[in-house]
Amino acid sequence: SGVADGNIKCLQTELEALLSFKRELLDVRGRLSSWGNEGFNQDCCTWRGVQCDNQTSNVIRLDLRGPSGPNASAAIAPLIGKISPALQELKQLKYLDLSYNRISGGIPDFLGTLSKLEYLNLSCIGDDFTTVPKLGDLSSLNTLDLSYNDFLSVNNLEWISSLHQLRYLAIRYVNNLNNSVYTWLFKLSNLTHLDLSGNTLSGQIPDSFCNMKSLKRLDLSRNTLGGGFPRCLGNSSDLKLLQLSSNNLDGQLPEIMNNLSCVSHSLEYLNLEENHIGGSLTDIVAKFASLRELRLGRNKLNESIPGAVGELPSLVLLDLSWNRITGSVPDLFLLSSLRELYLSHNQLTGVTESIGRLSKLEKLYLDFNLLEDTISEAHLFKLLKLRELDLSYNTQLHIRVSSDWLPPFQLDLIRFTHCKLGPQFPNWLRNQNNISELDFSVSGLSRDVPSWFWEQLPGLTFLNLSYNDIGGNVPDLSKKMSDLLCIDLATNKFTGPIPRFPTSVITVDLSNNMFSGTISFICDNFDYLGYLDLSDNRLSGVLPHCWTLRSIMHLNLGTNNFFGEIPDSIGSLQTMGMLHLQNNHLTGELPQSLNGLGTTYLTSLLLS
Template identity: 35%
Template sequence: MVSPTYDSIKLLFLDHYSMAISCGCKSNSNSSMQAIFFLIILLFSTRAYCDDHPHASKGSHCLESERRALLAIKSDLYNSDHWLSSWSSYDCCNWSGVACDNTTSHVIRLDVHYPFDQFASSPDKSKVNPSLFELKYLKYLDLSFNNFSTHVPSMISSLVHLEYLNLSNANFNGLIPQQLGNLSNLRILDLNCYFMQWNVRSDDLSWLSHLTSLEYLDMSYVFLFRANSWFHQINYNSLEVLALSNCSLQDAVGAGTSIMKLNSSSNQIEGNISVNAKKLKYLDLSGNSLTRVPLDMGNLIQLEYLDLQHNQITKEILLSLGNLINLEYLNLFDNEIFGEIPLSIGNLTSLIYLDMSYNAISGRIPDVLCNFVYLEEIILFGNDFYGEIPKNISKLHNLLNFEVSVNKLTGQIPLSLADLCNLEGLGLSHNNISGELTNLLDGLSKCPQGSNLQSFDITDNMFSGLIPLSLGQLAQLQYLDISWNSLQGNVTEAHLSHLTNLKHLDICHNSLNVILSDDWLPPFDAEFIDMSYCHLGTGFPSWIQTQTNLWVLFLSEVGLHGNIPGWFLDFISINSGFYLSLNSNNLNGQLPSSLPFFMDLSNNSFEGIIPLSYANVEHVGVLKLSNNHFYGSFPPFFCNFTNLFVLDLSSNHLSGEVPNCHGSYPINLNSVHMNNNNLSGSFPSALRYSKELIVLDLGGNKFSGAIPKWVGGNFPFLKFLHLSSNSFHGAIPMSIGNLPSLQILDLSSNNLIGSIPSTIANFNFMSVRQNYSDRLHFSANYSHSPGCKSCLYSPSDEMEYLLNDAIIINAKGVTNEYTTTLSAVASIDLSSNELSGEIPKEITKLRGLCFLNLSDNHLSGRIPENIDVMTELLSLDLSMNHLIGEIPLGLSTLHFLSSLNLSYNNLSGRIPTGGQLATFNDLSYIGNEDLCGVPLPKCPGDETNHSSYQARDKEDNDKLEKVLDYTFIVMGFIVGFWIYLGVIFMKKSKRITFFRMADKMYDWMYVQLSLKFAKLKLQWQK
């Protein structure tokens, strides 16, 4: 971030007062924090004014009593002989961190903060020596970064002359003493607890109201959760800097609970309470639980820095921003802001830094943003912006970082973006932007002084065409991610020729041919390379061995054949933290002699026995060897995987039992796939200690014995449990209901007996409707912004990839594959067992269930009558059981039901009609002798009913005919009557003509009405 940071403002602000007090000069009580440039000038002017700085008291002599007090203070500070070595001469006024008044010789400044560059060494405890309070004329006191491990001494309140008090990160604890309110001269108070978060607390901030001279207040990371009236208890009259970051603040309560509200009639923000905060320049309320800004935004006319990130602020903040015309820094990251950005934001013409990421802001990116000529960073990551990038973005000549990833932007990149030669970070990933890259990259490569672009991220868009050679001219590029697009053509050495600073290279999931010669020497030394799903050629790329700092290499499905070369096996062996994915190639031969942290060799042609000699496997986190040809026993080193969280050995030929493990267990496992092997024995007991399990798949083996009761109590996070196609027997344990997070339960094709436990109603995940969104979800602890300058890869970036487990669900004869990252389906499959008893009525509590298969068992009783409450059902299979009774009418109301099988039971009665049931054929119902109705044969008595229907229709038709006769008689009378009256008033010649015309009209009307009613009768008879 290029704009003034909190630390830089704080440092300059505090140094100004430190300098003035160390000179023994009186600081101007009305001075305020100006812009950084002004502060620097002020800093030097203060130094010039105090001509004897830094030895402000060289003409004075230390008072003996105060000298002894200082030595006593030093004696209780950790390692003070090292960092206070100058405290040895007679005149204490010349000691480091000490300054005396020129006139009285009293000590007025004491700075004994522990050196920050040594703070990481965790100093032993220090003590606050009581002699401190003998220095009654102190104006400046700094005790920061010591390790006092005690309460804040209330005796500090006796130092009534204090103007500067810094107790930050000194490891004080407990309540802040109310007596601090006696320090009426205090102008700077720093209680920041960043390194010892929430050790210090305050339940009542009323003492702050007495600090009438306070200009700077930092209480970040002080626990203020119980300080409900915190807003009203701060004296804002003189405040210029207010930092209350990460204090667990709630919205202000009392008379001013709704401090800021929206006036619906005028569409303006109005405040219930207006405080005198017109001097405030810096406001940091980040990391709290605020839903509104407690200050009247229209009153903060001098505000330059506003940080509200990590709160729950809503859309009202957007409507009030236009008043902050001096604002330079605005951070609204991670709130609950929705709606469009109003045009009033165009008033913020001084803005340098803007971050509105991780909200739900919608609409187009306003064109007015491009009028902020000082703007250096725009971060709009993770919102709902749509439309195109503003074409006038070229007006932002100072722009360094433009980050709009994870939105709904469309169209092409505007050509004007190539005019931003100062641009260092460009993040457009996860949008729907299309077009080619040629104009953009060609334009940036022609910048007069060369492009400054360091990060270029366009992953997951719709870009097409060739990659221009001008990419290789972006010499400052460190982070390049063009993955998941529709780019095509070749990537040659010329494309990478001048990328000497490249650290992150990701071109995966395109249609690219990577043509790099075996003797090519890359100009870069990368840390991350992903070329998966491109065409790389059959030979393992030898240029990889030049990448000495490489720790992530993904070459999945690139066409590699043959053995992994020996030099690369050696490289893996000496890099234990390596991430390697070579899945879906045609590799074979030798495996590495030692395992890296992450290794995915699945879907290859490796064969033989998994090496038994693996040692030092404690550091391994992910091991995927599925879909190969490994045989032999399950690897015995399994028990030593103490840090393993993903293990996939599925679809091989492994046999024997899983080791029991004695003493050492894989306790951190999240995902285990042993399915589709020949493993035998009882349920693996070693897994009972893996309490972090999310996925457990043992299907398609020869496991036997009972399902242990502890399965239902040891896995509070388990989502997917697959034990299908084994030889488990016995009853399903009632304890299985103790899996509240369970999403998929598949116990099919075993020998289980007994009834279905009613405790399945405790599957909380299945009890609620899920959100079936296929939009990508990104980790909240994303380690860096995709447009960052450091551009270094972090394991958390690939967490979605690591846990990308495939979940197989069989329904309607079709195998469906789901993934844990993109789906929230809920399924229960207990088919092909020996289960008996009734279907428990509690099953209808699982209203989020999508797939239910209980077929091929011995279930009896009726189908639950209220099954219609399971509104999310997509597939229901109850076939091949002994169910009786009628099909519940409610089944016809299940609008999502696309697969139904009730065949081969003892169901009876008429099949309900309507809704989704009208779409199923007879195969859904066959094998139920007493079931009838569409699509099966008609029910008995349907013919009798048909005759009665015909008789009733004939009677209705007779009545209709009589009604028609009476209707024509009445119509004839009315028409004849009016014709007669008309005729007597007309001439004779006209009468004759009129009668003829009336006769014709009457005949025509009669014929037409007769035809109409005849058609109506035919329709009724049908």
């Protein structure tokens, strides 16, 4: 919103320019409704997205950024239309953000006359943005963002090299941005922030990057850069962020860390994940005392984690997942700031109890390792902030806590699949109120699910208790777990009737149990149900005549005791890819409607 002094109103010429600018735009959600409204129309400095200079009352800032990102508000819609020539009347404009709108007709040349412009954001502004006019006269420009423009030609960007005040340059995810950018890029020796992620840069990282000694943030992730690591990249003495993830870089990690030792005092974020880097973490990592995030996942690292990793006082995130790391997790209790620890998909065999002293830890992922012995409350006793815990696929790992243990945390996610958890159902879940995802499949549980469990977790969206030896009845879940999307209770000993589910459920697998009774629940309006497997139970009765599952792809009712005819409405399920009704007592003619299924998605039909 605008900044206005009680005695100062915006200039009439600039007010008229903004109204002309508005007239060229379709504003579906009324983002510019304050522009020219009665009561506001005399002072454009109070209009949304407009800011004026307190002394001169000139418009100096126009922030019209549209909706962006997964959390974008539905209340904001992009502005659609052309950029009016009237915009050039805003001669003192310093800040212009038109990103995430749908600008037609491209970017006009007159933008280059806004000589006071310091900030220009034209990211993601539509398919008409194919060329950038030469804006090299914008001698005051220090920030330029041209990202997320798929149709932007990158052959006429040499003018950027004449922007001597430029400090921040982002050209992320622009179609065809390749090594030709190097012909002018390295003339920008004063850049502090450079982001060229998501492009088609290839080959070695040029040594010329080493001459950009003012760089604080460099992001070349998601390209096809290969080969080794430039020895001099650490010459940028104030480098804080280095992102080279999702490339084809090789080389040995100790050598890379050594090459970066010049910036060991300043480097806060290092992301080398998803490359082909080998070797192991060595004690040199202890030099990087400012590191807040170290991401080395999805490489070829081996050997064990050195104790020196536990000497990084600022570390908030450590990701070593998807490597070949062996040995035990060392003492990390000095990592007093650590919030996220990802060690999944390695060959780790042990974890010390000191991990339980990481009082700020929120996410702990140790899944897909070779952990042995036992996880006890001593491993968890000070994890006050823990929200996500994944120990799954450690087939020799026992999880043993006393029956009266009260965890110090409230989990959102818990995965113990393929661990030794049973036979008792964990009593400590009674004090957990926030769990949205729970996976205890293949975990040796062999007692009935206690009745409190179904009452305790109203926010559950994903529940997997499959492949255990659990019995008992399942109550009506349509109200008790109203957010449930996926439930898998397959291959257990559950009895009683099929429960009712919330109508938003997507996946239901109750196969290979001892459920009995009818399936009248199917008459509820399940608009999103795509997978329903009730096979290998003791269900009976006639199949109901109310099949309206508009999203169903997989329907298995085989090996039960259903009798009577196949209802005609089953043939109306146009999205069906698999229909199994075999091993029942169904009789009568096949309904004509089934003929229509074969022409759509159906790949598997078992009726006999």
